[in-house]
Amino acid sequence: MRVVIAEDLFLLRDGLIRLLEAYGFEVAAAVDNGADFLAAVRAGPPDVAVVDVRLPPTFTDEGLRAALTARKEVPGLPILVLSQYVEQLYARELLADGAGAVGYLLKDRVLDGAQFADAIKRVAGGGTAMDPEVIARLLARNAAEGPLARLSPREREVLGLMAEGRSNTAIAARLVVTERAVAKHTAAIFTKLDLQQSDDDNRRVLAVLAYLGQ
């Protein structure tokens, strides 16, 4: 699986390359700014791109803007955005086109190599990978009133993991329950929130995110 990396900090870029290669990815290009990133994508769209939000020369949200531009030029290009901090505003912008295949994670998550590699694969496969912190804030915002208050604590937990972009299998493994139990929870959640059920995992996640984001 070919990956393009855009990260300006040498240590982190180097670490990312080694980590991804250890998990069997092929690093097609590793650049340190937005312009080079766009050039690398235009040269040959990778299977997935990993981009840092803050890049030179502005050291603001250059990386995010480059990612959004790349998505416009190559529709559906899977992109995972990394950041030192997460903003719901940016998560919304990444999700805005409703096409999925985006990830938005704290840089801390790189520390857990296996999980991180899993997130990249998920994004490459058209899924989403939202940072638990983004989801926690989304849930907190909706928790006080409305249908979300009617969910059981377990259901809310499942909803959170689902919103992060995890499959039923992954959720079952995380909560140490059977997949059937998870399926029952998700069915209950969709009924309580009055959402359209869907067999497609990715579409299901996007529906949940759209619901939480309104």
Place this chain on the structure above:
Amino acid sequence: MIWKRSLIALPRALAFFGLLLTGVALLVVAVGPVVLGALGLGRLIDLLLVAHRGPGGGGDVSRDMLAAVAGLICCLFVLPAALLAIRGLAMLTRRLSQRWCGVPIASAYRLPPDGRGRLGYRQRMSWLLGDPGTWRDLLWLMVNATAGLVLLLLPALLMGLGVVVFLQPLLGDRPPVMFAIGLALVAFGMLTASWTLRGYAGLAGLVLAPSEAAKLQLRVRHLAQTRRETLDTGAAELRRIERDLHDGAQARLVAMGLTLDAAGRLIDTDPAAARALLIEAKDASARALSELRDLVRGIHPPVLADRGLADAVRALALDSPLRVRVTGSLDGRPPAPVESAAYFAVSELLANVAKHSGAHAAEVDLRHSSGSLRISVSDDGDGGADPSRGTGLRGMGRRLAAFDGVIVVSSPAGGPTLVTMEVPCALS
């Protein structure tokens, strides 16, 4: 329209007249005893001379001595209070000319030396008598009692004259044209009421407005105060950051080092224990990162640096547990310090709304017009927010004051609450 204005002007002139009489009365009360005392003293000397020359009048001596001493003491006691009361009247005159005549009159009194006005007698006297503002008040009393009086009474006099002229044909064999002249005089008198009132306010402004030097002094005082507060706030902020780093990330890194060291020693003899320690160290590093992230957010939120105030406020709105609508926009970016102060003010206001107001929804409006950044935060909560009670709103006011900004709170009991901030600045 003009008649309505004139009709309103008449009672207002009467109110100013009332202020004038009160002022004169105060002056009489304040200075009267001096005159009485001086008279008494004169009589005393007279009587002493008489007593020296011959017998008689002993009882009068003690009575006049009493009058002299009482007069002086009374004057000394009453004077500061009377001067302050006259100052109060001048302040009222300033407020009324602004409200009724649209003539704003600035005031510039010196602050009491201790900042609160709890002074000894001598200090109080030297503070009052050393203030040019006090003398301006007294001068106004003089001008008011002469030129002011004429202006205030002119309409009434004209109208009175009109009535007298109007009544003439009824009393004697004057021509009926006097009716018309009388009516015209009354009408003219009424018409002049709004003009003379404006003239009166103008006159008050001429006398009561502080001189350029006094205005500068006022400005310097404001700047010195806000500078001190800004420095204090900055120092306190640095102390907080230092403490947070010391107790948080720094401590965690030390613990991490120790854990890693222990893991290093155990790695050959007890790999399982070493592994557990390594996992512990990784968790500690994650927590340290998360604390640093929170700290950075508190110093200068990255989204503000990235996107500017409007988007940063939108990000705040998304993080709020309430439904927050953000309206308006900015065509450029205010200077960084203003942007930051405004951001933290909005952040604190939204936190207040979520915590105290019982509101379900809030609205933030941002715009820049006529040289000022204007931000209003409103909610549908219970109201009753009192800036004089909580330290939050006052602190916000102090921080904005460093940029000559102001914050206005309208929060009647029962709601809704509307907080408006205004900071003069240019966008770039």
